[in-house]
Amino acid sequence: MRAAAPAQPFAAALPWWLLILPALILMLAFYAYPLGEVLWISVTEPEPGLGNYERLFTSPAVQRVWMTTLRICVITTVITLLAGYAVAYVIVSSPPGRQRWMFLLVLLPLWISVLVRAFAWVTLLRRQGLINEALLGAGLIDEPLRLIWNEFGIAVGMIHYMIPYAVLPLYAAMRDIDPRLVPAARGLGASRFEAFRHVFLPLTRPGIIAATVLVFIFSLGFYVTPAILGGGRTLMVAEYIKLQILDLIRWGLGTMMASTLLAAILLLLAVMARIVDLRRVFGQG
Amino acid sequence: MAALSHALTVERVSKHYGPVRAVDDVSLTIGRGAFVTLLGPSGSGKTTLLMAIAGFVAPTSGRILLDEMPITPLPPERRNFGMVFQGYALFPHMTVAENVMFPLRVRKVARPEAERRVAKALALVQLGHLADRLPKQLSGGQQQRVALARALVFEPSLLLLDEPLSALDKKLRAELQVELKDLHRRVGLTFIYVTHDQEEALSMSDSIAILRDGRLVQEGAPGALYERPATRFVADFLGKSNFLEGHVEAVRVDGFAYRVGPLRFVQSGMAEGLASGSAVLVALRPEKVAVLGVPPEDAGINTVSGTIAAWSYFGAAFALLIDTPIGRMQATVPAWRCPVEPAEGRPVQLAWSAEASVRVVAD
Numbered sequence: 227m228r229a230a231a232p233a234q235p236f237a238a239a240l241p242w243w244l245l246i247l248p249a250l251i252l253m254l255a256f257y258a259y260p261l262g263e264v265l266w267i268s269v270t271e272p273e274p275g276l277g278n279y280e281r282l283f284t285s286p287a288v289q290r291v292w293m294t295t296l297r298i299c300v301i302t303t304v305i306t307l308l309a310g311y312a313v314a315y316v317i318v319s320s321p322p323g324r325q326r327w328m329f330l331l332v333l334l335p336l337w338i339s340v341l342v343r344a345f346a347w348v349t350l351l352r353r354q355g356l357i358n359e360a361l362l363g364a365g366l367i368d369e370p371l372r373l374i375w376n377e378f379g380i381a382v383g384m385i386h387y388m389i390p391y392a393v394l395p396l397y398a399a400m401r402d403i404d405p406r407l408v409p410a411a412r413g414l415g416a417s418r419f420e421a422f423r424h425v426f427l428p429l430t431r432p433g434i435i436a437a438t439v440l441v442f443i444f445s446l447g448f449y450v451t452p453a454i455l456g457g458g459r460t461l462m463v464a465e466y467i468k469l470q471i472l473d474l475i476r477w478g479l480g481t482m483m484a485s486t487l488l489a490a491i492l493l494l495l496a497v498m499a500r501i502v503d504l505r506r507v508f509g510q511g
Numbered sequence: 512m513a514a515l516s517h518a519l520t521v522e523r524v525s526k527h528y529g530p531v532r533a534v535d536d537v538s539l540t541i542g543r544g545a546f547v548t549l550l551g552p553s554g555s556g557k558t559t560l561l562m563a564i565a566g567f568v569a570p571t572s573g574r575i576l577l578d579e580m581p582i583t584p585l586p587p588e589r590r591n592f593g594m595v596f597q598g599y600a601l602f603p604h605m606t607v608a609e610n611v612m613f614p615l616r617v618r619k620v621a622r623p624e625a626e627r628r629v630a631k632a633l634a635l636v637q638l639g640h641l642a643d644r645l646p647k648q649l650s651g652g653q654q655q656r657v658a659l660a661r662a663l664v665f666e667p668s669l670l671l672l673d674e675p676l677s678a679l680d681k682k683l684r685a686e687l688q689v690e691l692k693d694l695h696r697r698v699g700l701t702f703i704y705v706t707h708d709q710e711e712a713l714s715m716s717d718s719i720a721i722l723r724d725g726r727l728v729q730e731g732a733p734g735a736l737y738e739r740p741a742t743r744f745v746a747d748f749l750g751k752s753n754f755l756e757g758h759v760e761a762v763r764v765d766g767f768a769y770r771v772g773p774l775r776f777v778q779s780g781m782a783e784g785l786a787s788g789s790a791v792l793v794a795l796r797p798e799k800v801a802v803l804g805v806p807p808e809d810a811g812i813n814t815v816s817g818t819i820a821a822w823s824y825f826g827a828a829f830a831l832l833i834d835t836p837i838g839r840m841q842a843t844v845p846a847w848r849c850p851v852e853p854a855e856g857r858p859v860q861l862a863w864s865a866e867a868s869v870r871v872v873a874d
Contacts (some may be wrong), residue, residue: 406596
């Protein structure tokens with residue numbers, strides 16, 4: 227830094243890309259190289275060829291993991307979007323002073339470790355957990371409900387984690403809507419529902435798409451929450467990869483799944499980019 | 512698009528927000544097919560009153576009737592009023608035609624019939640050629656016309672307009688005032704227009720209701736309000752006025768004489784309830800003050816001498832500020848026949864007849 231100030235003319239003569247070179251080297255060494263290695267292993271272990279990828283079509287176990295992952299992701303995304311939409315709507319319709327507090331409450335979970343949150347859900351949902359004990363005590367159920375170590379538990383934990391990511395883009399989209407539009411629609415003869423359906427909802431479309439992409443892609447690669455709340459019985463892709471590589475030492479299969487996951491996410495983004503302008507969706511339009 | 516026009520009665524309507532009385536006991540009758548303006552400064556309650564008529568604000572007390580039918584409990588979508596919002600509130604994701612179609616769509620009008628009516632409404636505001644544009648591709652004046660077409664297409668019982676011209680520049684505003692007035696004549700609907708712009712109110716309305724701090728101050732035809740303002744506020748808000756505060760010296764059959772400081776003036780008529788010695792306030796329009804080089808010969812004319820303190824030229828007229836023994840006075844003189852060359856410090860005589868001024872209530 228000390229040398230940079232007097233050397234202004236020299237700095238100006240420097241090619242611009244030299245400035246990002248350290249970062250570039252760091253990225254290549256610690257990100258691109260391992261990623262390339264993963265791709266490489268997936269087509270070389272245990273023997274060269276596309277044998278690992280063939281399993282996508284032949285192995286029931288691999289297919290089951292993918293189906294489970296997609297099902298949980300779709301359920302999570304749908305419920306998160308519905309809940310996030312409601313939360314964002316309430317925030318937007320509140321006076322500015324209260325909005326700040328509501329935001330704090332929405333963002334608060336982001337500052338708590340995902341591990342802590344997953345275990346918190348375990349204490350709530352397990353057989354002797356708060357919910358089961360309360361329901362039993364109230365006489366509403368005769369035996370504990372199975373709320374955890376299954377897809378239900380995973381979905382609960384993931385929805386809880388994802389809601390802020392849905393609220394933020396939805397809030398941004400709603401805030402930009404002229405507050406007179408809905409009253410205008412009603413003045414023109416639309417009922418509350420029609421005004422929402424034909425005016426408010428279409429105008430939040432960019433926010434809905436952004437939130438969907440964000441939540442769905444995050445959900446696809448989710449590891450900690452499904453690992454803890456699934457209890458090893460319900461396997462999602464990320465946990466399956468960890469299982470193959472660390473426990474079963476089947477690098478070929480694990481890296482194939484990782485590569486497929488990456489490809490799926492890129493494909494999803496490519497499809498989205500075709501439908502909508504992603505830069506606008508993420509607020510840089 | 513000839514529609515049956517309706518009358519609207521506002522009966523002792525109040526709207527309180529906590530201790531704030533946004534609208535305070537306002538009663539108003541708006542005749543069939545009339546163009547009525549609610550005029551007042553910001554915070555006078557004019558928009559709240561319009562929103563109560565439209566159904567967006569529930570009055571704390573009082574009733575609103577369309578012809579004989581009470582409409583106070585109806586939600587906005589059941590009132591069938593057309594409304595043009597401030598800033599137009601066009602739906603940005605719909606084309607011009609879809610915007611205009613919207614009221615027909617929610618009324619489940621059959622497609623061919625709806626398309627025919629949209630085309631007719633767009634033709635009415637001369638925008639047929641822009642039907643497939645999005646609102647953001649239109650100029651302010653065009654957006655304003657789309658909002659009008661959208662508010663008229665479903666043949667509403669009334670048209671409510673909330674400062675529809677306030678976002679436009681002055682010249683365009685003047686053009687659209689003429690257009691709106693013309694449209695009012697052609698569609699024959701009752702228009703209720705809200706504005707804070709007194710010139711707009713004077714040039715367009717059949718009747719003006721002036722509001723202040725939630726109360727209706729005075730109501731009447733533009734000419735009547737301008738010539739005979741009831742209160743100091745009206746005289747000041749609608750046009751400009753000089754105010755002469757004095758005491759009655761003598762009451763006569765045809766008027767009264769009053770003293771302001773060292774000077775004595777006469778006022779014709781308006782002597783009801785006055786006695787010698789009572790305080791009186793007289794308003795005098797700047798354009799009714801004659802500016803002369805020498806005192807007039809007619810002794811029945813009010814005069815005061817002074818010196819020009821400041822002047823401005825407006826092409827058509829000079830606006831003069833004149834320092835007199837009774838304070839600074841304003842006078843507006845047509846530029847082409849101003850009898851004295853305006854110059855700061857030049858002594859002049861101000862003169863006005865006993866009929867030129869009006870007595871107003873101090874408020």
